[in-house]
Amino acid sequence: MAVKNFVVGLFDEEAVLFPAVKKVRTAGYKLHDVYTPFPIHGLDHAMGLRETSLHTAGFIYGITGTTTALSFMSWVFNVDWPLNIGGKPHFPLPAFIPITFELTVLFAAVGMVMTFCYLCQVMPGVKKHIFHPGQTDDKFVMVIELTEKTNAEEVKSFLASAGAHGINEQKAEAGWWFGRFDKDDEPYLRKVHTANA
Amino acid sequence: MHLKYESTLREPLVDGVKDYHQVTEDIISPIEGKPGKLWYVGFFISLALLGFGAFSVFWQIYFGVGVWNLNKTVGWGWDITNFVWWVGIGHAGTLISAILLLFRQGWRTGVNRAAEAMTIFAVMCAGQFPIIHMGRVWMAFFILPYPNTRGPVWVNFNSPLLWDVFAISTYFTVSLLFWYSGLLPDFASVRDRAKTKLRKLLYGVASFGWTGSTKHWQRHEALSLVLAGLATPLVLSVHTIVSFDFATSVIPGWHTTIFPPYFVAGAIFSGFAMVQTLLIITRKIVHLEEYITVGHMEAMNKVIVLTGSVVGCAYLTELFMAWYGANPYEFATFFKYRAAGPLGWSYYIMMTCNVVTPQVFWFRKMRRSVAVTFVMSIIVNIGMWFERFVIICTSLYRDYLPSSWSYYRPSWPEVGFYLGTFGLFFTCYFLFAKYFPVIALAEIKAILKTSGQNYKEKMEVYEEEPAEKFAHDVAHSH
Numbered sequence: 001m002a003v004k005n006f007v008v009g010l011f012d013e014e015a016v017l018f019p020a021v022k023k024v025r026t027a028g029y030k031l032h033d034v035y036t037p038f039p040i041h042g043l044d045h046a047m048g049l050r051e052t053s054l055h056t057a058g059f060i061y062g063i064t065g066t067t068t069a070l071s072f073m074s075w076v077f078n079v080d081w082p083l084n085i086g087g088k089p090h091f092p093l094p095a096f097i098p099i100t101f102e103l104t105v106l107f108a109a110v111g112m113v114m115t116f117c118y119l120c121q122v123m124p125g126v127k128k129h130i131f132h133p134g135q136t137d138d139k140f141v142m143v144i145e146l147t148e149k150t151n152a153e154e155v156k157s158f159l160a161s162a163g164a165h166g167i168n169e170q171k172a173e174a175g176w177w178f179g180r181f182d183k184d185d186e187p188y189l190r191k192v193h194t195a196n197a
Numbered sequence: 198m199h200l201k202y203e204s205t206l207r208e209p210l211v212d213g214v215k216d217y218h219q220v221t222e223d224i225i226s227p228i229e230g231k232p233g234k235l236w237y238v239g240f241f242i243s244l245a246l247l248g249f250g251a252f253s254v255f256w257q258i259y260f261g262v263g264v265w266n267l268n269k270t271v272g273w274g275w276d277i278t279n280f281v282w283w284v285g286i287g288h289a290g291t292l293i294s295a296i297l298l299l300f301r302q303g304w305r306t307g308v309n310r311a312a313e314a315m316t317i318f319a320v321m322c323a324g325q326f327p328i329i330h331m332g333r334v335w336m337a338f339f340i341l342p343y344p345n346t347r348g349p350v351w352v353n354f355n356s357p358l359l360w361d362v363f364a365i366s367t368y369f370t371v372s373l374l375f376w377y378s379g380l381l382p383d384f385a386s387v388r389d390r391a392k393t394k395l396r397k398l399l400y401g402v403a404s405f406g407w408t409g410s411t412k413h414w415q416r417h418e419a420l421s422l423v424l425a426g427l428a429t430p431l432v433l434s435v436h437t438i439v440s441f442d443f444a445t446s447v448i449p450g451w452h453t454t455i456f457p458p459y460f461v462a463g464a465i466f467s468g469f470a471m472v473q474t475l476l477i478i479t480r481k482i483v484h485l486e487e488y489i490t491v492g493h494m495e496a497m498n499k500v501i502v503l504t505g506s507v508v509g510c511a512y513l514t515e516l517f518m519a520w521y522g523a524n525p526y527e528f529a530t531f532f533k534y535r536a537a538g539p540l541g542w543s544y545y546i547m548m549t550c551n552v553v554t555p556q557v558f559w560f561r562k563m564r565r566s567v568a569v570t571f572v573m574s575i576i577v578n579i580g581m582w583f584e585r586f587v588i589i590c591t592s593l594y595r596d597y598l599p600s601s602w603s604y605y606r607p608s609w610p611e612v613g614f615y616l617g618t619f620g621l622f623f624t625c626y627f628l629f630a631k632y633f634p635v636i637a638l639a640e641i642k643a644i645l646k647t648s649g650q651n652y653k654e655k656m657e658v659y660e661e662e663p664a665e666k667f668a669h670d671v672a673h674s675h
Contacts, residue, residue: 014646037217037386038639039414049412054419062427076342076351085353098360098438102367105427109371113378116420117405120413122381126406135409136386138217181401182394 004174005146006032007155008131009164010139014040017140020162021046024144029155032143032174035135054119058112065107069100127179129172129186139166145174209650210304212487217642224636225387227483229396232631235482243623250617253610254329262332264610271593271605276330278585279615282467283323283622284365284439285460285581288432289468290316291372294379295428298421303648304496306640307488310383311479312472313376314633318625319471320369322618327361329614357441364438371431375424378417381407383634436464443588449530450592453518459511466504466551467581469497473574477567479630488636491565498564501577505555508584512552526597534595535587539604543587550580 011017017034021043024031031047077083077090088095117123135141142164144155156167172186179185211220232240257264267274290312297305328337340362342352352359384404391397407413440460443451473494480489519531535544554576557563564570595602629635646652659667 033410033412035409036411036414037221037409038382038642039418040411040643043411044415047411049415052412052416052419054416055423058423058427072342073354077354081348081351083351085355088355092355095355098357098434098441099354099363101430101434102360102363105371105431106367109374109424109427112420112423113374116378116416120407120410120416122405122407122413124402124405127401128406128408130389130408133389136382136389136407137221176406180398181388182397 002174003171004032005152006131006170006172007144007146007152007159008166008168008170009142009144009159009162010132010134010166011142011164012139014140016163017142018043018046020142020159020164023158023162024142027158029150029158030145030147032145035131035141035143037134037136037138037140040140054112054116057115058108061111061115062104062108064111065104066100068107069103070096073099121176125178126176127181127185128176129170129174131170131172132166207648207653208490208492209653210307210490210492210648211641211645212490212650214651215487215645215649217645220641220645221386221390221638223485223488224634224638224641225390228387228632228634229392233482236627236631239623240627243620243627246616246620247624248620249613250615250620253613253617254325257329257610257614258334262330264608266606266608266611268603268605270596270601270603271590273589273593274605275586275607275611275615276326278582278589279618280323280326280330281439281460281585281589282578282582283319283326283618285436285464285467285585286471286578287316287319287323287368287372287468288436288461288464289472290314290319291368291375291428291432292465292468293472294375295425295432298425299429302496303644304493306637306644307490307493308472308476308497309640310376310379310633310637311476311629311635312468313372313379314626314629315472315475316372316468317369317376318622318629319468320365320372321625322622324365324369325614325618325621357438357445360438361442364435368431368435371424371428375421375428378420378424379637379640380633381405382409382417383638385409386638387634433461436460448592448596449524449527450535450588452527453515455511455514455518459508459515462504462507462511463551463581463584466501466508466555467578469501469504470574470577470581473497473501473570474578475626477571477574479635483630483635485636488641491567494567494570495561495564498558498570498573501573502555502558502564505551505558505577509552512548530592530595535591538591538595540587540591540594543583544591547580547583547587550576551584554580 009020011020017040021031021034025048034043034047036043073096074091077092082090121128131143132139132141142159144150144159146152146155146169152169156169159167177185215223265274265276267276290309293305293312294309297309328334331337340352340359342354381404384400385407388397388400388404391400437457437460440456444453444456446452476489477494480486516531516536519527522528535541554573557569557573590605594605662670
């Protein structure tokens with residue numbers, strides 16, 4: 001959690017956004033994020049983000065489910081309470097397949113969604129700074145973080161030349177906090193930060 | 198020019214002149230306005246049905262399972278019929294969202310949200326039946342493998358009925374997660390344009406604080422894709438396992454290896470029919486004709502005629518095998534007591550509704566007619582209800598011992614319970630249609646510039662150009 005200074009620019013067209021992202025990266029500005037109302041394919045690569053490992057996590061959760069189901073059922077039927085059910089074998093592998101499959105899917109799905117929520121830090125009650133309300137409607141919102149080395153006016157004119165409009169400067173919390181969207185609690189947060197600093 | 202390109206020969210998926218903001222406006226403004234009179238009428242009828250269902254269930258729990266007309270011979274009647282029917286309906290949602298996502302079918306974006314909602318509500322309805330059927334519902338938790346003081350005596354992992362517990366609960370959970378993860382960005386859209394404080398608060402909580410960051414979208418895409426990959430075999434497994442409830446028994450009429458594919462095809466068939474019923478009403482009431490187009494309905498009608506024909510083939514295969522298998526009991530079940538006999542009428546309702554009438558969809562004109570589609574969607578679901586009734590009751594009512602042969606008709610608490618699940622289903626659906634974005638907003642925006650009508654029209658210029666000229670122009674513009 002930290003309050004930072006940002007320069008925000010809006011884009012309307014994907015065709016303008018992509019070259020702009022490229023320009024920002026070549027110019028060496030610190031690209032905080034681009035907020036979009038829908039997934040734009042290739043934008044993550046254009047921004048130089050690395051591939052997500054969520055798939056791998058899903059695979060690990062899946063095989064955890066597989067082993068849990070198989071070992072639990074085998075333990076119950078062979079060790080804990082070996083019950084004679086119509087003379088059937090104690091390790092009926094084909095009969096174990098349906099539950100094993102279901103638990104594989106269940107573990108993978110639940111685990112992945114929870115990991116997704118953890119990584120993206122989304123949860124009921126979580127609040128984040130919204131740079132522009134249009135970022136979930138029709139605007140692609142490019143946010144550049146200001147460091148000691150960057151000059152706000154220079155970034156602004158740079159964004160304008162890259163095709164952005166509605167350019168403005170915002171001082172905002174970069175992380176998440178517990179809050180309500182019907183209340184403007186950022187001034188309060190800022191006060192807490194200044195007190196800590 | 199947009200980054201992706203789709204042939205102009207394909208029908209637009211979004212009609213009319215739209216930009217991103219207009220899409221948001223069209224889909225979210227019904228949430229912000231007051232619901233119409235029709236909504237209230239429908240909602241209160243559903244609530245009344247739900248109340249009657251609750252009363253019927255109360256009656257059954259209070260007096261015991263004896264208030265149902267099940268008897269020693271016909272031990273599964275309307276309850277299990279309704280269970281299988283609702284689960285079947287619940288298959289279309291995940292099929293549309295998962296399998297069609299993997300097959301890259303663009304048209305799914307217009308209908309997936311409502312279809313997934315329908316899946317979740319249908320599975321909620323389905324789950325009630327086996328639980329209430331247990332009789333002593335307060336002991337329903339005995340079906341779970343938990344450490345207990347009775348030994349511990351565990352559940353029987355060999356039993357298809359237990360597989361069902363796992364299959365249905367997994368299916369419900371995964372469908373819910375899939376549906377809700379898709380809803381997060383759309384709730385955020387509602388939140389960010391909300392004018393009232395209450396709406397900002399509620400949709401703020403519901404959106405989990407979604408911002409639309411590119412990194413989050415990247416993970417969201419990965420999540421959707423893997424969930425789709427998981428849900429695809431899952432959706433096939435669920436009705437397969439439901440069919441095992443029957444197929445692993447030794448009852449003639451149930452004991453067939455054809456059941457899993459036959460049940461899955463039937464489930465998709467009835468599920469798509471229910472999606473049609475709901476969407477035809479929804480697009481009219483919420484004015485979404487430009488997003489749920491006749492093209493969408495035609496695509497679904499193609500699935501209906503395909504799966505209906507698969508089901509028809511299965512019926513004929515069953516009849517053939519009953520004769521060819523030379524098992525006198527099986528022959529008697531199919532030819533004496535199913536296709537004839539006191540319950541024979543149900544067999545012909547099933548055949549007419551599921552095999553004969555859907556053949557109208559071979560004609561393009563019929564596939565594209567809203568009225569025909571609506572009527573057909575209801576006929577198909579009547580037929581599919583009777584299919585389950587036929588499979589269950591006509592196999593049971595004439596068993597091995599002629600002295601125990603009986604007949605079956607439901608009592609009022611059974612009918613009441615069934616009506617009650619309609620109440621639950623439509624209550625949930627009405628609330629969904631009012632308070633949730635009925636169409637996957639972000640997904641529609643993602644395909645808008647390739648499949649929206651006004652964008653497709655722009656491409657016609659390039660389409661008419663000779664390939665050489667186009668290549669020349671592109672080479673020079675970069």
